[in-house]
Amino acid sequence: MVFRRWLRDCIGFMSARHRDLTVSDFSLPAIIIGLLIGCLLCFTNLYFGLQTGFISMMSLQSALIGYLVSRMLPTPLSPQEIILVQATATATGTMPLAAGFVGILPALGLINEERDGSPPIHLSWVAGIGWSCAVAFFGVFLSPPIRKQVIIEEELAFPSGTATAQLISVLHNLPPPETNLRRRKGYQSIEDEEDGEVARESGETTPRETTPLQGPEITPTASWHELLWSFVASGLLTLSAYFFPVIFAIPIFGNYLAREWAWSFTPSLSYVGQGIIMGFPTTLSMNMGMLVGWGILSPMAKFSGWAPGPVGDMTSGSRGWILWVSLAIMCADSLVSLLPVVWEFLVDTTLRLKRGSSAQLEGKDYGETETPDRLVPGRWIIIGWSVSVVVGIFLVWVVFGHEGIKPVATFAGYILGGLLSVLAVRALGETDINPVSGLGKISQLFFAWIQPGNIVANIIAGGVAEAGAQQAGDLMQDLKTGHLCGASPRALFYGQLIGSTVSIFVTTTAYSLYTRVYPIPGPSFPAPTAYVWLSFARLLRDGQLPENSSAFMIVFAAVFALIAAVKVYAVKKAVWWGVWIPSGVAFAIGFLNTPSFSIARLIGGILEYVFRTRYARSGGDIRLIVVASGFVLGEGVISVVSLILKTFGVGVASCWGCGQSGLCGGCPS
Template sequence: MTLAAYFFPVIFSLPLFGRYLARQWLWTFTPSLSYVGQGIIMGFPTTLSMNLGMLVGWGILSPLSKHKGWAPGPVGDMTSGARGWILWTSLAIMCTDSLVSLGPVIGEVIYTKLLKRAVSLGEDGEHKEDNEIETDERLVPMRWVLWGLGGSITLGTLLVWMVFGNEGIKPWATLLGFVMGGLLSVLGVRALGETDLNPVSGLGKISQLFFAWIQPGNIVANIIAGGVAEAGAQQAGDLMQDLKTGHLIRASPRAQFYGQLIGSSLSIIVTATAYTLYNRAYQIPGPSFPAPTAYVWLGLARLLRDGELPEKSNVFMMAFAIVFALIAAAKTHATLRHRWYAKWIPSGVAFAIGFLNTPSFSLARLVGGFIEYLYYRRVGGQEKGGIKLIIIASGFVLGEGVVSIISLILRTFGIGVASCWGCVPGLCGGCPS
C-alpha cells in the first residue's frame, strides 16, 4: 500500500468531505497502515483525545480565526495562517498539562529524597537495606558512568560550539543546558513510570523559559537548550522502559549497556545519512514532512524574544490553559488513585497534538484506536488478548517504514509518481503543486 501511494499519491491524501474542504481547510484522510498501527499501540482513549483536539482546532478555531481576520494568510501557513494561529493554543495546552502533571511527581521526589531518606538510615548513618539483586560482574561500574557522562558532556559542548559558535550559544550555557537536561530527565522518568506519559514538551519549554532569562534575545541558544532538555528526558524515558524490561526478564544490565552503546554509535551515522537523503529527495518542511513541532519551538523562542502574539490568540491561550489545568489535575488525581475512569479523562498533550497536525494525521490513528478497543472488548481485555494485536500493529509500522526507504531510493534516482490523478493541488507529496 505504501509503494502504491508513492506512485499514486492520492491514495494517502483522500478528500474526506470533498475537494473544497480538502483544498481550503486541509481536511483529507490518509489510510496509512502505519498510522493505524500507531493508533492501535496508542490505544483508543489517547487517539480519542487527539481527535477531540483535532475537531476543536480544525473544525472550530481554525475557521473562526480565518473568518475573524486574526489569521489572514492561507490556512496551512504556519506564520500567518490559521494553522499557525491555533499552534499557540496548542502550546498553552501542552505546557499547562505537562506542568500540572509534573506537580505530584516533583512533590514525590522531594518527599522521597528529604523525608523518606531519614527512615532508611541507621543511627550510624549507614543505609539499612540494599535492594540490588544483580552481581557485580553483571552491573555497569559507576566509574564507567561517570567517565561516560563527563566525556559526552565535554564532547557535546565542544561540538555545539564548533557548529554554532559564540554567537549561537556560549559554552558555559551549553554546559548548563546539559545539567538542566539531566535534572529534568529525572522528572520525566518519574512521570512516565507513574502515569505512562513522558511530558517532554513541557520539560523542553521549561528549559526554553530558563534560557530566555539567562541569555535573553538569543533564539539559537533558546532552541538548543530546550532541545537538550527534551532529548534528554525522551531518551531517559526510553532507557528506563528498556532497562525495566531487561530487569523483568533477568537480562544482564552490562550487556544492555553494551547494546545501547553500539546502537547509539551506529545511529549517529544512520540518522544523519537518512536525514541528508530525505532532505535531498523531499521538501522539508513540505506536504510529506510538515514538521509542525519545529514551529512550536521556533514560535516560543520568538515569543520569548519579541513578546508578540497573533491577534486574539492570548485570549484563547489563557482560556484553554485554565480549562486544561483543571482537566490535568483531575486526570492526575484519578491516575494516582488508580480510578477506572482515569484513562477516559482527555489527555492535554494528545488533545494539543490534534491541533498541531492536520486532520489526516489524527483520523487514521482513531481507526487504529477503535480497532484496539473493539478487539480487547471482544476477547475480554488486554490480559486475555495478549500481545497478538500489538505485534500486528508493529508489523504495520515496520512495513511502511521499510518501504519508505525504497520510496526514498526511487525518488533519489529520479523515479517519480506515475499519476497525480485525483490529487488536490498542494496536498499530495511528490506531485507538483
C-alpha cells in the same frame, strides 16, 4: 524465506560462540538483531516524526520481533537476551527524537535572518554527526545511578517496561514477573502520549507462581505470517500512494474542504497501526483536539481575520494560529503533570534519608539486588558523563559557533538537562509519560534569561534537555524490564551505548537523504514540532502573539490544567474512569496535525478497543500487536524505496483526483 536463510547463516554460527562473555546476558547475536530491528525503527520514526511529530519507542514490538527472529537460530535467545535486543533496538530507533531530527534541526532551518537576527541553519552530514555525538550519550549515563532508588526502593511502575517484561514471560512460558507495583498506581490502561510510544498493561500486583505462565498460544510460524502479510499490505499501499497520491489524500468531504481547509483522509495502514498501539482513549483525545482545532478554531480565526493567509500556512494561516493554542495546552498539561512528580521527589527523598538512618539503627538492608559484576561501576558513570559533556560542549561550539551558543551556556544546558532528566525518569515511572517536550520548554525558559534574544541558543538548549530526558527514560524502562526478568543492567547499558552509536550515523544519513529530496518542512514532511520549538523561542524573545490568540491560549491552558489535575488524581486513586479523561498532549497533537493523520489513528484505536473487549483470547493476546507492528514497519521501510525513487527522478504516475493543489505532497502545485 531468503531473509530467514540469510539471517540464520550470518547469525546462527555466532550464537554458540558468544554465550559465555564477561558480561552476563550480553551476546553478539542479540546486539546484531537489535541493531537490525532498530535501524528499521529509526527510518520509520524519522519518516513519521517528520510527518506528524509522533515517535514510537516500540519496546514491546522490538521484543516481539526479536523473539520471532531468534526462533530461527539454532539456539534461540534467552529471555534476558531478548531484553538486550529490545534495549538496543529502542536506543537505535529513537535517535530521531533524541537528537532533534524531527524538531530541533528543522526548526533551525526555519529561522529568518530578518526576523530572528540569525540566518537559517542547515547542517551538513558531518555537522549532523557532530551534533548527534554531542547529545547522544550524556543521558545514557544518568539512569544507572538512580536505578536503585526508583526501581528497587520506590518500585515505580514504569508500565511500558513492566508490560514488556510480562510479554517476554508469556513468549517464553515463564512465571510472571514479580511486579510489586504500588496499589495507588492502579494502571488499567496507561498511555504514553509524548512524541512517542503508547503502551497499555494492567498494573495489578501479580503474585509469583510456581508453575509456568499459561499465556495464549503463540506459534512463531503464525506470528511470522501475520507480521509478513501486514508488512506487505502496508508496503504495497504506501508504494501505490507514491505513484497515485490521491490514495493518501482522499477528499472525503469534497474537494473544496480538502483544498481550502485541509479536511482529507489518509487511509494509511501505518497510521491505523499506530492507533492500535496508542489505544482508543489516546486516539479519541487526539480526534477531539482535531475537531476543536480544525473544525471550530481554524474557521473562527480565518473568518474573523486573525489568520488571513491560506489555512495550511504556518505563518499567516489558521494552522499557524491554532499552533499557539496547542502550545499553551501542552505547556499547561506538562506543568501540572510534573508538579506532583516534583513534590513526591522531595517527599520521597526526605523519607528515604530518614528511613536510611532508621534502617542503619535497626540493621535493615535496602541494598542492591544485583552483584557488582552485573552493575555499571560508578567510576564509569562519572568518567563517561564528564567526557560526554566536555566533548559535547566542544562539538556544539564547532557546529554552531560562539555566536550560536556560548560554551558556558552549553555547559549550563547539560547541567539543567541532567536535573530535568531525573524528573523525566520519575514522571515516566509514575505515569508512563516521558514529558520531553515540556522539559524542553522549561530549558527554553531558562535560556531566555541566560542568553536573551538568541533564538539559536534557546532552541539548542531545549534540544539538549530533550535528548537527556529521552535517553534516560528509555534506558530506565529497559532497566525495569531487566529487573523483572533478571537481565544484567550492565548488558543493557552496553546495548544502549551501541544502539546510540550506530543510530548516529543511520539517522544523520537518512535525514540528509530526505533533505536532499524533499523540502523540510514541506508538504510531504511538515515537521509540525519544528514550528512549536521556533514559535516558543520567538515568544520568549519578543512576546508577540498572533491577533487574539492570547485569550484563547489562556482559556485553553486553564481548562487543560484543571483536566490534567483531575487526570493525575484519577490515576493515583485508580478509578476506572481515569483513562477516559482527555489527554492534554494528545489533544494538542490533534491541533498540530491535519485531520488526515488523526482520523486513520482513530480507526486503529477503535479496532484495538473492539478486539480487546470482544475478540482477544486472553489479556496476553498479542495477535493485533503483531499486525500493528507489520503495518507500521511496512510503510516505514517502503518510505526508503520512495526516497530512492524520488532521488532518481521517478515521479508520480498520475495526480488524477487529488485536487488539493499540492497539499497531498505528491502533486505539483
